[in-house]
Amino acid sequence: MLLLWRDGGLTENAEQSFDLTDRGLMLGDGVFDTALVVNGRIHRSSYHQSRLLAALRALSIPVAPERIAQAYDTLAEAAASRKISRASLRLTITRGPGPRGLGWPATPQPSFIATLAPLAGTVAFTPLTLQVSIIRRNETSPASRIKALSALDAVMAHHEAIMAGCDEALQLDTTGNVACAATGNLFLIVNGRIVTPATTQAILPGTIRDLLLGGVSRHGHAIAESIVPWADVEKAEAVFMTNSLRLLAPVSRIGDRVFASATHEIILSLQDFLRGDIEQECGAPVTTSGCGL
Amino acid sequence: MLLLWRDGGLTENAEQSFDLTDRGLMLGDGVFDTALVVNGRIHRSSYHQSRLLAALRALSIPVAPERIAQAYDTLAEAAASRKISRASLRLTITRGPGPRGLGWPATPQPSFIATLAPLAGTVAFTPLTLQVSIIRRNETSPASRIKALSALDAVMAHHEAIMAGCDEALQLDTTGNVACAATGNLFLIVNGRIVTPATTQAILPGTIRDLLLGGVSRHGHAIAESIVPWADVEKAEAVFMTNSLRLLAPVSRIGDRVFASATHEIILSLQDFLRGDIEQECGAPVTTSGCGL
Numbered sequence: 001m002l003l004l005w006r007d008g009g010l011t012e013n014a015e016q017s018f019d020l021t022d023r024g025l026m027l028g029d030g031v032f033d034t035a036l037v038v039n040g041r042i043h044r045s046s047y048h049q050s051r052l053l054a055a056l057r058a059l060s061i062p063v064a065p066e067r068i069a070q071a072y073d074t075l076a077e078a079a080a081s082r083k084i085s086r087a088s089l090r091l092t093i094t095r096g097p098g099p100r101g102l103g104w105p106a107t108p109q110p111s112f113i114a115t116l117a118p119l120a121g122t123v124a125f126t127p128l129t130l131q132v133s134i135i136r137r138n139e140t141s142p143a144s145r146i147k148a149l150s151a152l153d154a155v156m157a158h159h160e161a162i163m164a165g166c167d168e169a170l171q172l173d174t175t176g177n178v179a180c181a182a183t184g185n186l187f188l189i190v191n192g193r194i195v196t197p198a199t200t201q202a203i204l205p206g207t208i209r210d211l212l213l214g215g216v217s218r219h220g221h222a223i224a225e226s227i228v229p230w231a232d233v234e235k236a237e238a239v240f241m242t243n244s245l246r247l248l249a250p251v252s253r254i255g256d257r258v259f260a261s262a263t264h265e266i267i268l269s270l271q272d273f274l275r276g277d278i279e280q281e282c283g284a285p286v287t288t289s290g291c292g293l
Numbered sequence: 294m295l296l297l298w299r300d301g302g303l304t305e306n307a308e309q310s311f312d313l314t315d316r317g318l319m320l321g322d323g324v325f326d327t328a329l330v331v332n333g334r335i336h337r338s339s340y341h342q343s344r345l346l347a348a349l350r351a352l353s354i355p356v357a358p359e360r361i362a363q364a365y366d367t368l369a370e371a372a373a374s375r376k377i378s379r380a381s382l383r384l385t386i387t388r389g390p391g392p393r394g395l396g397w398p399a400t401p402q403p404s405f406i407a408t409l410a411p412l413a414g415t416v417a418f419t420p421l422t423l424q425v426s427i428i429r430r431n432e433t434s435p436a437s438r439i440k441a442l443s444a445l446d447a448v449m450a451h452h453e454a455i456m457a458g459c460d461e462a463l464q465l466d467t468t469g470n471v472a473c474a475a476t477g478n479l480f481l482i483v484n485g486r487i488v489t490p491a492t493t494q495a496i497l498p499g500t501i502r503d504l505l506l507g508g509v510s511r512h513g514h515a516i517a518e519s520i521v522p523w524a525d526v527e528k529a530e531a532v533f534m535t536n537s538l539r540l541l542a543p544v545s546r547i548g549d550r551v552f553a554s555a556t557h558e559i560i561l562s563l564q565d566f567l568r569g570d571i572e573q574e575c576g577a578p579v580t581t582s583g584c585g586l
Contacts, residue, residue: 017311092318156435159353
């Protein structure tokens with residue numbers, strides 16, 4: 001079941017009247033955000049909303065913050081009233097319909113599409129294997145630092161990983177430094193020290209990444225933000241990926257390199273920290289079994 | 294007026310029933326192609342169709358060639374019956390609807406959207422100014438060699454150029470070599486010799502580019518395909534951009550560098566060649582005034 005929201009109305013029917021000249025569809029001209037809903041509450045709601053507004057500003061797509069809050073509130077309430085224990089909330093905002101060509105419409109009318117999908121319990125905290133993609137992240141592109149609708153590179157990198165028998169792609173930037181996974185931020189543990197690519201690199205400022213960096217006083221593990229050369233992967237004792245839905249996934253393998261990440265004490269400790277944070281913010285634990293219904 | 298075609302039906306109403314989980318809209322997961330229609334005939338129709346099929350293969354989107362031919366035929370006939378003398382035909386094909394996430398649907402049902410828009414006569418052959426974009430073309434991305442729906446980089450580069458008082462963006466690749474304009478191929482004339490980036494570079498194999506390269510015996514001007522360093526721009530005596538609708542646009546300025554391209558005899562000669570080719574294939578000249586209605 002998928003629940004869809006557009007400009008006030010909720011429906012389970014994905015087929016809707018839509019202007020097919022919309023630049024989201026024609027040119028990937030828009031952004032999205034994906035958040036975890038537990039117990040009818042959005043984890044890190046204000047960070048998600050701030051990040052989405054920053055992405056819209058980066059593309060000069062004019063949207064009032066209240067419209068975003070309204071979409072989030074409506075779908076969170078829908079999850080609560082339907083007793084969906086865990087769900088993925090996706091909000092998509094495009095520059096709206098426009099004439100032929102790349103040029104922006106004079107008075108853009110951004111389109112909003114929000115969806116709520118129940119989430120399997122197996123998504124959170126489950127270990128992953130990564131394949132290094134031949135597709136690099138383009139650090140000169142604004143799309144490398146936002147969740148852009150123009151996501152074809154991530155789609156193709158992910159598929160390449162699946163074909164190689166892995167779960168997800170690891171992307172370097174065009175200079176060969178480590179950027180991120182196709183759907184999450186990467187952290188390495190090297191000589192007991194946690195390091196992650198800085199936001200000056202071709203990465204999305206992830207919600208869980210931000211929570212871990214800001215929560216040092218609560219979880220007790222210092223995290224360095226820096227340029228991460230490939231050599232750090234070769235030296236790493238453990239690796240993990242974070243995103244809003246998987247939360248903190250230990251990386252058990254990158255290509256042929258095997259890591260005992262799932263049993264690493266720092267990783268277990270950070271997973272406990274996240275469980276506690278979610279339970280505190282959402283009023284219920286994120287369970288790791290069953291489905292979200 | 295915009296004429297829209299979907300799975301057999303023609304309409305002037307851009308608002309249509311559409312599955313909002315379509316991956317074209319959600320992830321920019323699809324391709325498009327834009328062709329010139331003159332006198333109800335598509336210029337370089339078979340090249341356009343071959344290129345679109347190659348792009349679909351690059352993304353493993355399964356589409357029967359007959360469906361593409363049918364879309365082209367239907368809109369070409371519509372242009373003829375409505376006496377639209379010049380039009381832009383855009384065919385958009387996505388991987389179709391899918392569940393949440395990057396993973397491909399098991400049995401994709403690609404979506405087809407084709408549009409026909411009358412074209413102003415001022416589009417063809419008109420000189421352009423270019424601004425060098427800070428956004429590089431990513432030569433490791435499959436999207437750099439096809440007309441991907443994930444076009445946000447081109448959208449942003451184009452807007453950057455408009456804000457700088459230019460008509461269009463010139464993009465280098467991430468190594469600093471010349472790639473192309475946001476919407477067309479680039480050619481430099483250096484010491485009387487024409488050079489253009491090879492298809493091994495981060496460029497689309499453009500329809501007019503292909504016509505010029507294959508037409509040497511008819512127009513008499515050799516064209517070298519190679520890696521084009523920025524230094525070649527500094528040495529160039531003239532520059533031009535090609536695409537299906539602008540055909541061959543002399544570049545009068547790149548940033549602060551001024552070029553007397555519009556009066557360069559090679560450029561005038563190649564424009565004449567293109568006028569002749571279109572008249573021969575479409576049975577009518579491409580006029581450069583008025584609008585396409």
